[in-house]
Amino acid sequence: MWRNVIRWNGIILVAVTIVSSLWLAVTGQLVLYIHPRYVIFTVTMAIIGLAFVLASFAMRADPGGDDDHDHDHDHGVGSDPLAELDPTLTGQDASSPARRRAALFATLGTALTLVIAFTLIVLPPATLSSATAGQRSINSTGVGSEIQSVDDAATATDGAFSAFTVLDWASLLRQTTDTSFYAEKPASMVGFIADHPDDSDNMFYLTRFVVTCCAVDAQPVGVPVYLENWRAEFAIDDWVQVDGEFGTNPSRASTEPIVLTVDDMVPVEQPAEPYLW
Amino acid sequence: MAGLLIGVLGIAGLFTLRALTPAMGELNLPNALQDLLTLSYSVIIESLPFVILGIVLSILVQVWVPDAWIIRVLPQNPVLRRMAISFLGMFLPVCECGNVPLARGLVAKGFTVSESMTFLIAAPILNPITIITTHQAFGFDDGILVARLLGGFAIANLIGWIYSRHPDQESLLTSRFAAECRVVDAAAARRSNGRKSVDLFAREAGVIMPALFIGAIIAGIVQVAVPRSVLVSLGSNPLWSILAMMVLAFVISICSNVDAFFILPFAGIFLPGSIATFLILGPIIDIKMLAMMRTTFRTSTLVQLTAVVSLMAALIGLVVNFVA
Incomplete structure (x- = not known):
């Protein structure tokens, strides 16, 4: 039985x-692991693999087929599963240390x-x-090529600002800390709460991951948010929508230098596409 | 027909299990453990289509392309031959994890071990998708694209040349793979090409998939354990930035087709030479690739390969840092 499991392990894992x-893919959750551009390719190759x-x-598994017979000849190593793992072991004593x-x-x-496959x-x-x-x-790295520039943002409408994501605002905050630039520009973003080490009771990062290929390369970007005693109502990892404006940081x-001050903050469901691309 | 029925029922059972388990509710695993699993699954799921594509191409080369056809169209002079092999990736644009089964297929088809190494190293870099994405990310700024292409070509041919001098190239392979290449299977020769293709798929899956799973879980563990801030703090030093990028390339195990987009945000922090080192080393040596290459090459071979490639990638990075 275990010999068969070892023999079929590759096919089981595939x-x-x-x-x-x-x-x-069918439930729309493949984007939790890979960039959407790979979904069609992944599904196509999965069907071929299937x-x-x-x-x-x-x-190979048909009892009427020639698998058992063929297996005796595969790689010329006989039906010994250890020899199949390593042909140099053929003929060695069954109790030898190498075997x-x-x-x-x-x-x-x-x-x-198999445990990993089960999970x-x-x-x-x-x-x-x-x-x-x-x-x-x-925010330990840059934010890639798809960023908002200060020049473009300066002429944007209020409607455009309210559509800016965490990535857009984080890229602007890296470019300028001029408070006049942010005046009267409404912000509305969805993200999850991550700890801000400076003042963890009154500040947090509203955070999203930016993915270029798959979750392995996810880079966290965030905007600093100031809300006194936020832990009274929210917790780390909660997904929230925050409405407010950027201004001088009141935290001593x-x-x-600049934080998002909150006009309204409500819990929301995790978005269907939690990563930004 | 009984075998097919078992297969269909097994697949249906897996779909049923997969569909039912979310209804059992969240397990509330600790964040670090949950993220470790998510990162590992991400590596496996992202790699799967490339592995299948690599195995299918390997099947085409081994079963369906006439014997010695590939060997015959390549130049006879060993140096020119390896140079030509360096560009095979232009016609077989598979990322590095798919190249492992393909390289195994090329050895089985008659390539020498050193020629297969040249292909394995060059193909993930010298292929159209990698060139386009690297150009999209960096253009010709700071010589990063040029350094990547020339560096990949140079290292692949250097490695090919070094191992072509080896008196017994077969000894570089694992004993299992060497035996598979050596033994003429009389029973297999009588089978149809369709049956041979299926047998080859099962055999390659049995070798590559366990290595991918173990490589992915190790990559996940290391990613959760090593704080990224340690690497980023080294970014502006000409030497340390290169070493930091080598560690990042080794840990991150990202596909060469898109690694340029991944590393682009680091360009403002790290020097151009260290970015070039990342883009040269990553497609050749990382945790996942070492686990997969171990299916084919002995540990001692991989240690030598890692040392030479790392030194060359670091040297190229230093030159770029000096020139750029």
Whole structure:
């Protein structure tokens, strides 16, 4: 039984990843892991892979087929599963240290990959959290090429400002701290709450991750928000919509020159596309 | 037919399990553990289509392209031949994780080990998608694009030349893969091309997928454990910025087709040479790639490969920092 599991491990892992990917694509959650530009490619290759998986079962697992017979000839190593793992072990004594080591590694490796596969298929999909935002240091890098410039923003309408995302405002804050630039420019953004180390009781970062390829490369961007005693009503990782305006930071504990002061802040559901692209 | 029925029922069972489990509610895992899993799944899901594409191309090369056809169209002179192999990626634009099964297929088809290494190193960099995305991100600013292309070409051919001098190239391979290439399977030769293709898919999946899963989980653990601020603080020093970018490239394990967009926001903090080093080293050596290459090459080979490629990538970065 375990020999068969080891033999079929690759096909099982492909099947689990394909099923997981297709289910995520159908439910619109594949974007929790990869950029939307890859969705069609991923689904296409998953379908091709699924055809190979089913063909593998049809041709290699059919009791009436020649799999068992063929397997004896595969790689010329006989039906010994350890020899299949490492042909140099063929003919060695079953109790030799090399064989025992190979058996142990094969068993542990297979068990580990199957555990990961099991979690991939049963755990609910999730976005990255404030733990990664803090670990990757919010606003520690630039914000890429798709940014708002101060010159363009200076002539934008109120309607345009209210559509600006966390990324747009974060890029403007990096370019200018002139308070007159932000005067009478209404801001309305959705993001999740991440800790602000300067004054963690009265300030937080309204945060989003910016993704270029997949969640692995997610960069946290955030705008500093000032709201006295915000922890009384909200918690880290809560998704919220914040309406307000940018102005001078009232916090004496922070070196952040400009913050978003809150007119209204309400909890919201996590967006269907939680990352910005 | 019984095998197909088992397969269909198994796939249907997986879909059912996947569809039912979210209804059981959140598990409320600790944030760090949840993020570790999300990062690892992201690597696996992002890599899957490229792995399948790589295996399919490997099947085409091994089963459907006539024997020695590829070998015959390449130049006979070893140096010119490796130079030509460096550009195979222009016609087989698969990112690095898909290139591992393809490189294995090329060895099985008759490439020498050093030639397959040249392909494995050059193809993720010298391919149209990588060139276009790097140009979109950086244009010709600071010589980053030129350094990446010339650097990838130079390192691939240097590695190819070094290992072409090896007296026993087969000894660079794992014993399992060497045996697979060496043994003539008489039973397999009698099978149809369709059956051979399916067998090859199952065999390559059995080798590549466990390596991908383990590589992804290690990459996830390291990403959660190493604070990014440590690397960013080193950005403005000509030498340390290069070393920081090498560590980042090793840890992040990102696909070469889009790594230019990932690294673009760092361009304001890090020197151009360190960006070039990231773009040269990342497609060749990272956690995920080492796990996948271990399916084919011995550990000692990978240690040597990592040392030479890292030194060359760092040297190119230093030159760019000096010139730019």
